[in-house]
Amino acid sequence: MDITPILSKNALSMRRSQIRDLLSVATRPEIISFAGGFPSPETFPVEDLKKIMQEVLDTEGAAALQYGSTEGVKVLREEISRLYKRDENLDVPVENIMITTASQQALDLVCRIFIDPGDVIVCGLPTYLAALQSVWSYQGQPYGLRHNDGLAEACNVLCATGKRPKFIYSIPDFQNPSGETMTLEERQYVVDVARKYDLVIVEDTPYKNIRFSGETLPSMYSMAPERVIMVGTFSKTFVPGFRLGWIVANHDIIERVIVAKQSSDLCTPVFNQMVAAKYLSSGAYDINLKKTCALYKRKKEVMVNSFEEFMPKGVTWTNPDGGLFLFLRLPEQFDTRELFDLAIKENVAFVIGEAFHSDGSGKNTMRLNFSFASDDKIREGVKRLANAIRKLYEKYGI
Amino acid sequence: MDITPILSKNALSMRRSQIRDLLSVATRPEIISFAGGFPSPETFPVEDLKKIMQEVLDTEGAAALQYGSTEGVKVLREEISRLYKRDENLDVPVENIMITTASQQALDLVCRIFIDPGDVIVCGLPTYLAALQSVWSYQGQPYGLRHNDGLAEACNVLCATGKRPKFIYSIPDFQNPSGETMTLEERQYVVDVARKYDLVIVEDTPYKNIRFSGETLPSMYSMAPERVIMVGTFSKTFVPGFRLGWIVANHDIIERVIVAKQSSDLCTPVFNQMVAAKYLSSGAYDINLKKTCALYKRKKEVMVNSFEEFMPKGVTWTNPDGGLFLFLRLPEQFDTRELFDLAIKENVAFVIGEAFHSDGSGKNTMRLNFSFASDDKIREGVKRLANAIRKLYEKYGI
Numbered sequence: 001m002d003i004t005p006i007l008s009k010n011a012l013s014m015r016r017s018q019i020r021d022l023l024s025v026a027t028r029p030e031i032i033s034f035a036g037g038f039p040s041p042e043t044f045p046v047e048d049l050k051k052i053m054q055e056v057l058d059t060e061g062a063a064a065l066q067y068g069s070t071e072g073v074k075v076l077r078e079e080i081s082r083l084y085k086r087d088e089n090l091d092v093p094v095e096n097i098m099i100t101t102a103s104q105q106a107l108d109l110v111c112r113i114f115i116d117p118g119d120v121i122v123c124g125l126p127t128y129l130a131a132l133q134s135v136w137s138y139q140g141q142p143y144g145l146r147h148n149d150g151l152a153e154a155c156n157v158l159c160a161t162g163k164r165p166k167f168i169y170s171i172p173d174f175q176n177p178s179g180e181t182m183t184l185e186e187r188q189y190v191v192d193v194a195r196k197y198d199l200v201i202v203e204d205t206p207y208k209n210i211r212f213s214g215e216t217l218p219s220m221y222s223m224a225p226e227r228v229i230m231v232g233t234f235s236k237t238f239v240p241g242f243r244l245g246w247i248v249a250n251h252d253i254i255e256r257v258i259v260a261k262q263s264s265d266l267c268t269p270v271f272n273q274m275v276a277a278k279y280l281s282s283g284a285y286d287i288n289l290k291k292t293c294a295l296y297k298r299k300k301e302v303m304v305n306s307f308e309e310f311m312p313k314g315v316t317w318t319n320p321d322g323g324l325f326l327f328l329r330l331p332e333q334f335d336t337r338e339l340f341d342l343a344i345k346e347n348v349a350f351v352i353g354e355a356f357h358s359d360g361s362g363k364n365t366m367r368l369n370f371s372f373a374s375d376d377k378i379r380e381g382v383k384r385l386a387n388a389i390r391k392l393y394e395k396y397g398i
Numbered sequence: 399m400d401i402t403p404i405l406s407k408n409a410l411s412m413r414r415s416q417i418r419d420l421l422s423v424a425t426r427p428e429i430i431s432f433a434g435g436f437p438s439p440e441t442f443p444v445e446d447l448k449k450i451m452q453e454v455l456d457t458e459g460a461a462a463l464q465y466g467s468t469e470g471v472k473v474l475r476e477e478i479s480r481l482y483k484r485d486e487n488l489d490v491p492v493e494n495i496m497i498t499t500a501s502q503q504a505l506d507l508v509c510r511i512f513i514d515p516g517d518v519i520v521c522g523l524p525t526y527l528a529a530l531q532s533v534w535s536y537q538g539q540p541y542g543l544r545h546n547d548g549l550a551e552a553c554n555v556l557c558a559t560g561k562r563p564k565f566i567y568s569i570p571d572f573q574n575p576s577g578e579t580m581t582l583e584e585r586q587y588v589v590d591v592a593r594k595y596d597l598v599i600v601e602d603t604p605y606k607n608i609r610f611s612g613e614t615l616p617s618m619y620s621m622a623p624e625r626v627i628m629v630g631t632f633s634k635t636f637v638p639g640f641r642l643g644w645i646v647a648n649h650d651i652i653e654r655v656i657v658a659k660q661s662s663d664l665c666t667p668v669f670n671q672m673v674a675a676k677y678l679s680s681g682a683y684d685i686n687l688k689k690t691c692a693l694y695k696r697k698k699e700v701m702v703n704s705f706e707e708f709m710p711k712g713v714t715w716t717n718p719d720g721g722l723f724l725f726l727r728l729p730e731q732f733d734t735r736e737l738f739d740l741a742i743k744e745n746v747a748f749v750i751g752e753a754f755h756s757d758g759s760g761k762n763t764m765r766l767n768f769s770f771a772s773d774d775k776i777r778e779g780v781k782r783l784a785n786a787i788r789k790l791y792e793k794y795g796i
Contacts, residue, residue, distance in 0.1 A: 001596055001625050003650050006564055008536070011511040014657045041460035049463075053451050062439035065447075065637035101499050101641075105663040112535075113409040133661040137510075138406070166404055198399055227399045239463035241668035243499075252401050259412045263531040265503040269667055270639035 009117065014137045017129060026349035032381035033349040034368040037176070037324055040299075043292040044239050048284045049275065056274050068270035070262050071254075072099025072246070076273045079280040080232070080246055087209075090222050092248055098257055101268045103206055103233035103245035106257075108134045109264065110202055110229055110247070113256045114166040115140040120158055122151070123169040126327075126356030126365070128176045128204065131169055140166070142358035148186050155197045167200040167229075168193075172220065174207040174323025177356045177367035181321055184217050191223045201228045207323035209237050209289060212297035214321045226250055234276060236324065237289050242272040296324065296371050299378060303370040306382035312390050324371040327353065329364055330389065336366045339392050348384040407515065412535045415527060424747035430779035431747040432766040435574070435722055438697075441690040442637050446682045447673065454672050466668035468660050469652075470497025470644070474675040478630070478644055481678070485607075488620050490646055496655055499666045501604055501631035501643035504655075506532045507662065508600055508627055508645070511654045512564040513538040518556055520549070521567040524725075524754030524763070526574045526602065529567055538564070540756035546584050553595045565598040565627075566591075570618065572605040572721025575754045575765035579719055582615050589621045599626045605721035607635050607687060610695035612719045624648060632674060634722065634769075635687050640670040694722065694769050697776060701768040704780035710788050712796075722769040725751065727762055728787065734764045737790050746782040 026033050056064050077097040084090040100106040117139035125144035135142050143165065145154055158165055170190060172182040194201050203220045221230040233245035247257055279285055303326065304319055314331040330336065336352045343349060353365025373381060424431050454462050475495040482488040498504040515537035521529065523542035533540050541563065543552055556563055568588060570580040592599050601618045619628040631643035645655055677683055701724065702717055712729040728734065734750045741747060751763025771779060
């Protein structure tokens with residue numbers, strides 16, 4: 001049967017991930033891929049997990065393999081609360097934490113409880129692609145801001161024209177894809193604007209604890225817990241294959257996302273939650289996270305040094321203080337979609353920057369991941385990418 | 399801030415689970431609960447899992463702890479395909495199987511790609527509560543049918559009045575909550591009606607492999623793969639704490655649910671999928687499932703025998719050939735909501751049948767789970783429930 005006529009407007013409004021489709025051509029073994037957002041397998045605490053899993057099965061098997069509550073396993077929420085207190089001196093009661101099936105579900109549930117068709121969400125230009133996908137899937141309209149300091153004006157215009165944003169979506173630390181971090185003043189400004197226009201802020205913090213240099217900055221949640229929904233994940237600091245994330249929010253919002261999660265998947269895998277809780281409480285998490293930060297710092301330096309060595313004139317890049325990504329810019333007239341084909345011929349892959357721009361701009365940009373490839377491959381991959389860029393330049397007689 | 403004015407219509411249309419709220423009073427240790435849908439922890443293959451988890455971490459740790467594809471781990475989809483072939487002589491190519499974060503996510507994604515506000519879904523009276531929750535959460539309207547043989551007439555009227563159902567939702571084997579199984583003729587009839595009106599059928603099969611007596615009947619999917627979406631889960635045949643389910647459907651539908659799942663949670667936990675695949679291929683799954691069926695058969699018999707021994711006149715029940723639940727009826731004039739309070743005083747809990755009736759009917763019914771409590775507790779719980787029913791009768795002078 002032909003299902004097209006009976007699809008929901010939501011289904012028709014969903015957009016397939018460009019990353020996914022681009023990556024499908026980038027799986028040949030000879031390709032060095034900077035495209036994904038994969039943590040390095042070197043950071044996976046396999047031996048710790050072997051031990052902890054046996055313990056969980058020996059001592060709590062009946063509970064760990066059973067259904068759990070929608071809000072999540074209490075010991076894991078207590079560990080998350082403990083880390084906020086220890087690392088950021090932030091009081092987050094367990095009741096304000098809901099475990100999600102990784103942070104993508106957190107973003108999706110937030111979109112689900114707030115977005116009606118046509119509703120506006122303010123986000124960055126660029127911003128995280130899969131957050132845009134969730135917004136689109138509920139027929140929301142992302143309004144992309146190139147610079148944070150345009151926020152007040154944008155909110156003013158949007159509210160005056162009956163398009164009051166449902167929320168402001170922001171990744172303040174080592175943003176995906178740009179790698180940039182908001183200053184304390186920028187955070188305070190966003191919070192002030194949100195207060196003035198009585199808006200919710202969704203603060204997405206997947207990379208926050210992967211910091212190479214500088215000090216952790218206060219979360220916007222700490223400045224305005226009444227209106228900030230803070231989203232976290234263990235995908236970069238522990239393992240992505242467990243699918244564990246969380247939402248921190250005020251009571252009213254937590255109650256709504258619990259009901260939305262009930263019909264989404266009832267609960268997040270209990271076994272995974274209990275293993276994560278034990279891993280956190282054992283202290284192995286802290287030790288491993290330090291190693292992860294050191295590893296990614298080195299990998300980023302290898303990538304940036306390789307840029308300096310190989311890149312032709314006119315290419316610029318961000319040099320992030322943390323996270324997994326950095327952002328490259330070609331001169332304005334070039335399109336990284338065209339570069340992508342040349343790069344694949346050179347056996348190197350990246351994500352075109354346009355995918356992260358809700359308004360279709362950013363055609364001269366691209367995102368590169370530095371956490372997954374080995375040091376040697378990073379250097380070799382950058383060399384290949386630089387060659388592809390030279391070929392693009394030549395094609396246009398530059 | 400007050401979030402009520404900015405909630406989506408979806409959020410306002412969501413209904414909190416009555417089971418969840420009722421269960422919150424039923425957690426006192428002295429209460430014997432027939433309310434949940436928990437498998438018996440006796441069925442959890444703890445020792446097999448300890449071994450398999452070590453193997454997976456030793457041999458495939460880097461892949462098992464990493465991100466995975468949205469459609470799911472291929473070896474698990476191959477195992478599911480193999481079981482369909484072996485157990486039902488059904489050819490289901492791997493490409494037509496998508497792994498979900500348990501069957502609740504499967505139901506939710508199906509609702510998400512089909513339901514616009516006001517759309518009608520045809521379901522049973524009674525039917526699975528959390529499926530109704532998903533329908534409501536997208537502002538769909540369940541149309542409940544008391545008897546299957548009214549389906550043609552209902553579809554005729556609905557289509558004639560511009561309310562063509564988006565799909566027919568059905569649990570043909572040991573239905574939740576009724577415990578009833580559709581005959582071969584009933585399945586063929588539903589498929590014929592769906593063909594006539596060109597409708598999708600969502601065939602939910604969580605209990606299908608928990609059969610105590612009789613032969614497995616052909617799925618509706620086997621009769622009409624072009625229009626049936628078959629949903630499966632390992633929550634009852636393996637462990638619920640892993641959150642593993644799947645969708646079988648034609649190519650067009652699978653493509654749509656993959657895109658919907660991308661923005662819902664990117665992928666289902668990879669580690670859990672790889673452990674499940676190894677468990678299935680080892681043969682331990684088959685051995686354990688046989689034990690589970692024998693265990694639940696006995697528990698059901700203990701419950702039914704206890705009914706015969708203790709229940710006052712006027713109470714009737716279903717006697718299912720499989721699954722986890724049976725359904726009890728009081729004489730028409732009684733309300734099990736009133737009984738619930740009396741039962742809690744007697745330290746026994748159940749779920750009021752009204753929760754499973756989308757039209758608010760079924761007030762004289764209740765669902766009882768027989769898989770979780772021990773044999774002794776089943777007998778004692780039924781005795782207490784019978785006492786509560788006698789007290790309800792007395793209150794009305796019967």
